[in-house]
Amino acid sequence: MKRKIAPKSNPNNTGLVFNPKFLEHEIYYGHPESPERLKRIMEQLKNDNLLECLERIHPVDNPLQYICKVHTQDHIRSIQDISITGEVAKLAVAHVLGAVQVVSMGKNQNAFCVVRPPGHHAHNAGYEEGFCYYNNVAIAAKYAHEIMGFKKILIVDWDYHHGNGTQDAFITDSNVLYFSTHNLFDFPGSGYPEIIGYEEGKGFNVNVPLGFGATDKDIISVFEEILKPIAVKFQPDFILISAGFDSRKDDLLGCFNITDDGFSRLTQIVMDIAYKYCEGRIVSVLEGGYNLEGLAKAVSCHIKELMTYRTE
Secondary structure (H helix, E strand, O other): OOOEEOOOOOOOOOOEEEOOOHHOOOOOOOOOOOOHHHHHHHHHHHOOOHHHHEEEEHHHHHHHEEEOOOOOOOHHHHHHHHOHHHHHHHHHHHHHHHHHHHOOOOOOOEEEEEEOOOOOOOOOOOOOOOOOOOOHHHHHHHHHHHHOOOOOEEEEEEOOOOOHHHHHHHOOOOOOOEEEEEEEOOOOOOOOOOOOOOHHHHHOOEEEEEOOOHHHHHHHHHHHHHHHHHHHOOOOEEEEEEEOOOOEEOOOOOOOOOOOOHHHHHHHHHHHHHHOOOOOEEEEEOOOOOOHHHHHHHHHHHHHHHEEEEEE
């Protein structure tokens, strides 16, 4: 796949999700999942002259009708009762679904969602799990399948922590292929490779744990040697990324050594799959990442690749 580097223009019409209201949520002062994460990302995108190139994406209306596709009414009521956070979490989902909508309609080739709180640990506990309240990506996958009509959704999760909520949401579903690289022995203690799905979903859950200090070479080889062959067999028509950058080197909550160049290469690999099977459709959603400078730089590199036009 040949790559044409985008100038300041944006040939892929890459979209960006951000809302200042996302900054209003705070678990407690000094918590690593802080509003500063998004502030620093937006500063970096401005400094890198990317903000002026990215098309802003608007939220869908009434996201609760889609949230209930993944979460129970009891869970939703409990989260909505949390002052400020309940509304912010709902707004994050609305914006991610807005990104799925415009990419589905071809208005944007792909999109990155600068949202919080993150989502891939959320089940139906009625409270926060691993900083997560609603599972943004799982809800987006349901929306892409049931509302936008896509039949095969690939979720790629490169967060340092296993996305147990996402795995469990689709563990019996053959319409969604979940692929995760993570540290097996950190929170939440799930993601064993023998968990491959159940019933109709057997074979559609792929966990690939990486070791302490995993490098670019380690994770890239997994994407090249495991993800690519699986994608060839699955042939997705829409791709979602749980883009956690706590797998980056020097993260506060991780122990991998992935560099910004590594994330660029991972993005290229996923884009190659997207161009081959689903006309380039990708919606990437922020998950973890707690070293503020490192997070911002990695996100910027990721977005630059999403903006880069790719052709045979």
